[in-house]
Amino acid sequence: MHAPTCLMPDSDSTDFREITMNTHQIVVLGTGYTGMLATVRLAHRTRRFPVRITLVNPSERFTERLRSHQIATGQQLADLRIPAVLTGTGVDFRRAAATAIDPAARRVTLDDGTVLSYATLVYALGSNTDTVRVPGAADHAWTLNTPRTAHRFAQRLDAAATVTVVGGGLTGIESATEIAERHRGVVVTLISTDEPGAMMGDRARAYLNRAMDRLGVVRRTGVRVTKVLPDAIELTTGEVLPSHLTLWTAGVRAPELATASGIATDEQGAILTDPTLRAISHPDIYAVGDAAAVRQPWGRIHGTCQSGIPTAAYAADAIARRLRRM
Numbered sequence: 001m002h003a004p005t006c007l008m009p010d011s012d013s014t015d016f017r018e019i020t021m022n023t024h025q026i027v028v029l030g031t032g033y034t035g036m037l038a039t040v041r042l043a044h045r046t047r048r049f050p051v052r053i054t055l056v057n058p059s060e061r062f063t064e065r066l067r068s069h070q071i072a073t074g075q076q077l078a079d080l081r082i083p084a085v086l087t088g089t090g091v092d093f094r095r096a097a098a099t100a101i102d103p104a105a106r107r108v109t110l111d112d113g114t115v116l117s118y119a120t121l122v123y124a125l126g127s128n129t130d131t132v133r134v135p136g137a138a139d140h141a142w143t144l145n146t147p148r149t150a151h152r153f154a155q156r157l158d159a160a161a162t163v164t165v166v167g168g169g170l171t172g173i174e175s176a177t178e179i180a181e182r183h184r185g186v187v188v189t190l191i192s193t194d195e196p197g198a199m200m201g202d203r204a205r206a207y208l209n210r211a212m213d214r215l216g217v218v219r220r221t222g223v224r225v226t227k228v229l230p231d232a233i234e235l236t237t238g239e240v241l242p243s244h245l246t247l248w249t250a251g252v253r254a255p256e257l258a259t260a261s262g263i264a265t266d267e268q269g270a271i272l273t274d275p276t277l278r279a280i281s282h283p284d285i286y287a288v289g290d291a292a293a294v295r296q297p298w299g300r301i302h303g304t305c306q307s308g309i310p311t312a313a314y315a316a317d318a319i320a321r322r323l324r325r326m
Contacts, residue, residue, distance in 0.1 A: 024051045024323060027108055027118040029098050029257075031057035031082055032065060034289030034312035035124035041313055042122075043089040045320035053090070054116060056108070057082065058097040061147075065126070068144035069175040072247070073182045074154040098125075101261035103282040120284055120319055123258060123271055124312065127290035130251035130268075136228035141248035144171065156245060157183050164233055164243040166225050167250030168192025173208065175247055180215035189218040189241065191225055191233070225250075254291045266293040277315045286315040 026046075028039045039055045046053070062080040071077060083093050096110035101121070108116045128145045131137040142153045157163070157179065163186050165176040173196050180188040190196060196212070196219060197205045212219065220235070227234040233243050254269035264272045264281035271287035272280045273294055279285040287293075289308030 022050065024049065024119045025117055026051060026053045026120045026122065026319070027116050028053065028055045028122040028124060029057075029108070030124035030126055030289075030291070031055060031059075031062060032124060032126045032289065032308075034126070034308040035122070036062065036082070036085065037309055038122050038124055038288055038312040038316045039086070039091055040089060041316035042319060043086075043091050045316055046323060047090070049320075049323050051323065052092065054092045054094055055082070055086070056094045056096060056098055056110065056116070058095065058111075060093070060095050063147055065144075068147070068150050069171065069178045071147055071150035072142075072144060072153045072175060073157065073178050098257060101257060101263070103261060103263055103285065106284065118284075120286065122315060122319075123263075123279075123285055123287045123291050124289055125255045125257065125291045127252040127254045127268075127270070129248055130253040131248055132253070133251065134225055134228060137225075137248050140228045140230050141166070141246040143248050144175070153245065153247065157186065160186055160244040162187045162189070162242050163245045163247065164189045164191060164241065165247045165249060166191045166233070167248065168194055168196040168198070168221070169249065172247075172249040173197060175249060176217050177211060177215055179247075180212075180217050184216075187218065188216070189220060189243075191220050191223065191235075193222065193224055195221055252290065258287075258291070268293075276318050277311060286319065288312045288315050 026042060028035055039053060042053055060082050062082050064077055067077055086093055096112045096114065098108050099111050100109040106118050108118060129143040131141055131143060142149060144150050163179055165172050168190060172190060176188050176190040179186060197208045224236045225233050226236055228246055231242065231244060232240050233246055234240050256269060258271050259265045259269050263279055263285065266272055270291055270293040273287050273292050274280050277286050277288060277292060279287055288311040292311060294311060
């Protein structure tokens with residue numbers, strides 16, 4: 001991934017200089033890969049500055065979203081605790097969920113009633129699977145949005161004869177193959193508009209197809225799901241395929257918090273950013289990872305941790321540079 005084009009953020013806010021005369025309050029929302037990296041890197045980069053960093057998340061357990069498909073097949077992951085990771089950094093961890101942002105007053109309201117003031121906000125809330133656009137998906141399809149739902153899905157696998165995975169991206173591929181490998185009696189079908197692994201090179205894609213053939217994963221490409229039923233799916237071809245469990249991995253949407261708070265977002269709810277990852281509508285807010293609509297000369301960066309991690313590192317460095325110039 002190319003770094004954002006402007007390497008030095010503009011110091012265009014009079015308020016910023018006034019605020020940094022005292023303790024500069026930085027609030028980070030979200031503890032995924034991007035939120036954690038931004039927080040730890042900020043703590044290191046600003047350790048000599050009058051800065052207080054508060055990290056907000058509903059759970060104190062670090063969720064490895066990349067491994068959600070393993071939870072969905074009944075595997076146990078390492079129990080990584082956020083407070084332990086933050087030991088020695090000086091970061092305050094607040095176990096709560098952000099329910100509102102007042103960008104004019106620079107305040108974040110949490111679900112425990114606390115109101116946090118900030119001079120700089122790092123918005124790292126990631127994204128969730130979009131189940132809104134297809135009828136029945138929100139009611140009858142499973143997602144890997146949380147460890148809890150992934151675990152509940154795993155509990156139902158033993159009683160399922162057919163499982164349909166919708167979406168031929170990396171999450172869909174990993175889920176379909178993991179289910180097929182660990183539950184050999186289940187017929188697993190992968191539905192994709194494009195060829196699974198289309199983003200891969202020829203050799204990698206050939207290896208992938210051999211693996212799916214060996215595992216018995218049925219592929220249906222060039223079709224879309226038009227409706228999800230309690231025990232079946234409907235396709236654009238008019239077919240109705242039996243599906244005891246339907247796992248939805250197609251499409252993502254950012255949380256509604258930014259849009260509801262009056263911050264400029266795109267059609268998927270991601271914050272629109274300038275080349276320095278600051279929100280175009282509110283420059284004291286930095287957006288990183290899936291929650292940011294980051295544009296490059298060749299188009300928008302696709303939301304994955306591989307691209308999100310560099311945005312988190314860049315945002316942390318940009319904030320530190322901005323503080324250093326005060």
